[in-house]
Amino acid sequence: MRITSGYQIIQKLKRWVTFTGGLLLIAACSQPHEPVNLAGNSWLGYQPLFVYQELNPDSSITSKLKLHLLPATSNVVRLMAEGQLDGGLLTLDEALSYQQDVNDPLCVAKVLDISLGADALLMQPNWRAQPEPLKIAHEIKTVGSYILDRALAAGVFEGREIISVAATPNMQVELFNSKQVDGVISFYPTLGELKKLGAEIIFDSRQISGEIIDVLVIKRSIWLQHQQHIESYIRQAWDQTVSKIKTRDHKVMELIAANTQMPLESVSSALANLKLIGATRPQEFDLERATTSLQKYLLDNELLREPVKLDYCMVESR
Known part of the structure; x- marks a missing residue:
């Protein structure tokens, strides 16, 4: 029998308050708006961005871009489609599927990680x-x-x-x-x-191998309006936090454990099941090749209706 302790109940209530509060905050925003609103679930590969925001809550960069932690990818996709989010943290196949049904197409601001058993x-x-x-x-x-x-x-x-x-x-x-x-x-x-x-x-x-790829996608219209501070945020957040993850910085490991609700002692072994990439340009990661290969499979198996274009934001904004 699975017993839920008082502590677990309190933590669940806290997570629910955080979730509903995040939805209310997002819903209060309208286009055009500041800050840029993005969201993702508690996946390990997204943690460098979430942890940076928690470590730097009052910086000028984080005041212009807000990441919301939501319980499921389906929440992220729905709120993006409704116009309440400017982008999200998704797998590449999810981004391609989303892309086929929208008028405001996405671009990839950063390739985050590749799942290797995670x-x-x-x-x-x-x-x-x-x-x-x-x-x-x-x-x-x-x-x-x-x-x-x-x-x-x-x-x-x-x-x-x-x-x-x-x-x-x-x-x-x-x-x-x-x-x-x-x-x-x-x-x-x-x-x-x-x-x-x-x-x-x-x-x-x-x-x-190489098929489950996580990306940060932004609506192209938002990228064109806010490229400078989106670019500054993701570069600084990723580089600083990944550097601390590599040295297993205790504070960073504690925040990852809290965000993912994972025991602290399990975080390092879980991280071994993915490769952090952090690419924003073709020279760093061949997104076109990965997208072409994945899209062929999705089309062949009728998981996509027609081919869609998805490229780096940096490439599209040149």
């Missing part, structure tokens, strides 16, 4: 003995759907029928622990919690 499909220990269809929980229309499709193509379910169960990351551990689902597609910190419950990893991002 996203995975995890199953109940006895999943092979369970009746069909197998129920797999994941966030719909996000990287979870993409990983499920790639896992099916790789034949990991041995031809068995599966059905998707819509579940944001904050729902997934409970669904798995109560055996309401046979498997979960998730990422750290949820991935770490599921492993502690005995989950078996049957497919992860190492098996599709």
Whole structure:
């Protein structure tokens, strides 16, 4: 039986207040506006940007650009589409999918990281003995759907029928622990919690190397208006915080642990499952090649309706 302590309840309430407060703050903004509003979930690869903001709350740079921590990518995508966010932290496949349905297209301000095992499909220990269809929980229309499709193509379910169960990351551990689902597609910190419950990893991002790429995307119209302070923020935030992550600065590790709700002692090993990139130009990371390869797969499998263009903001603004 899973027991929720008083401390855990208080932390959940704090996270809910932070989340709803963030939504109210975003909703209060209208175009054009200051500061630029961006958001992402608690993914490890996004932490250099979040941690910088927490360490420098009163700087002139952070006053012009605000990052909001939201519980799920689906929240980020919805608020971007509604015009309440100017950009977001997404995987490359999510950015491409978003791009096909908007009038204000995106550009990539920074390639953040590549997942090397930090996203995975995890199953109940006895999943092979369970009746069909197998129920797999994941966030719909996000990287979870993409990983499920790639896992099916790789034949990991041995031809068995599966059905998707819509579940944001904050729902997934409970669904798995109560055996309401046979498997979960998730990422750290949820991935770490599921492993502690005995989950078996049957497919992860190492098996599709270079395909799960995280990016900071900005609406092109916003980039053209605010390029200078967006560029200053992401360069300074990324360089300073990544440097501290490499030396395992204790304060930075504590903030990452708090933001991801991960035990402090687990942060370093979790970070080993991704590669921090921090690219803003083709010379630093070949975004065109990655986008072309990923887009071909999405089109071939009818996950995209038509080809879309997505390039570096720096390239497009020249």
